[in-house]
Amino acid sequence: MLERSTDVELVRQCQAGDPTAFDALVRRHEGRAVGMAYRTLGDLDAAHDAAQEAFVAAWRAIPRFRGDAAFSTWFFRILHNLCLDHAKRRERSRELPLDKRGDDDPAVPEVPDPGRGPAEETERAELHAQVHAALARLPAHFRLILTMFDIEGMSYEEIGAILRVPTGTVKSRLNRARHALRRQLAPAMEQLAARGSLPGQDAHAEGGGAS
């Protein structure tokens, strides 16, 4: 029953003090929340901690949620701010798990693709490890915006609402963040390009292309 309720309905029930409605909201948004925190913090346990903290903060603040924005926008703004805080704290304490991760990263196991051979699987795992390391070297706000757009598939408008910036600002930030990632990945890209296995090597992967 609750699974079919909209976020707005669930929020109203939460504001009436019904924790089961909040349970439904958590289940609806937990995957994206943990994913966003994981790509930002690079540690699955820390990501769960941050996501849980964000949900509890949301529960505490939900009586004051006026519904001016969607619940997801409001919640991900809380999570975004928390992730930035956690990331800063980790950077200060020199915890850079993403940087240290290699192929044996146990956090998110690679699921073998039956369509690929062992060599391809190894290559893919190696590439993902390099992306992890490259992401870890980016500023936290770049990691967050790239995660929201490229991994979680949020729109410019959603991201703009979360960050409280205009869509144009989102686009320029995303462009800068992607360039920063490109520079970090440049050595790996060279190798992949030489082997002809660079993703999107035809430069049309996103619907555009150099003309």
Place this chain on the structure above:
Amino acid sequence: MTCREAEDHFLAHSLGEPTPESFRAHIGGCAACRKTYAEFVAAGAVLRSLPPTAAKSGFADSVLAEVRRHEARASSAWWRLRRLVFHPAFAVGVAAAAVVAVVALGGLEREREMRAGPARIPATEGAAAPGPAEAKTSTPVSAKTASSSAEEAATEGTAGAPSSPGATAAPASAAPERRAPAKAHSAPAGGRGAAPRVSDLAEREAMGFAAAAPEESAESVLVRPVAPGARGGLAGGATMGTGAAEGGPAGGFGGGGYGGALGGRAGQPDEALGTRPPKGPIGPKGDKGPAGPAGPAGDAGASGQAASMGELFVVREGIQATTDFSFRAATVKDAIDNIALTGKLIVEVRAPLAGRPRVTVRLKSVTAVEALKRVCRKVGLEVEEAGDKRYVVVEPGEQP
């Protein structure tokens, strides 16, 4: 168009969005840009190829358990408080503890004068002599009078006088920390009419807020920290210094950290401190037990752990225009949230707050709006009024 300028249009171009003609002309004739563009597109592709991350099994259950734990703690804290405040023994305890404080204070004052040297004794003898005598004859003094005496003494910095068995052994450095508890104590004795709302209670507890009683106002917000685990509940006597006896090693006031925030900064109004507050006026870390009502300063400011602050309880409800804010917040955002809650303001934070220093704030006799503005100003933010108790926190120069 230069190559650098062309890079600004890569994302739009890769998504098939409109781009200037000059860009298309440039990238068509620039091999370097085409290579960079290919890498740009590939970077996006590898990001999207990362395996999806799912929450661990049972994650939602653990969130709900945490929510329920939070609710139960807040609610049970309220009931403990309610039972205590409305119990007849509470008023008796308040009166008794206040009398002990007055008597002990008089005794200490007398002792101090005796120690001041023979030259001073004749000069002060006449005035000092009635001290203990007055204290003795005032044994049936009302709780209100007694506690306000203790409050005055604390305000004057003479609270080193033992106000309870627990406080007798307190080191001199803990003396200023008794100020807040002494003040806190007077409020519940003065009236019990208004009941706190549980929602506010929970929020304030969670946010690590405590506001000391206003200097003059009868209506006040009074939030009182209690040692973690609530040994003996709120234990009204703890505010008068029995905390060391009842609360065990954590002292009677907050299990570390909070006493310092409340009382330790008493002599320094209107301050926002960095992550690591100075140890001097707050008291030594880990100096537990003998600290009495104020409790050790601990390092809540350094660690930012709300748990080390102890639980907080609203004793009376009602906001006055003039309030004495005193709290330790993990972040500037927490501080702003605390003030918003206290002043019933609607505060929208548009400025980035990440990385801002944690704050320990004591704001003397200001309104909630002034408190908000002062905290923001300390960290280089501005507050814009949006009418109807709404405020927007922005970076300087930014349009709200």
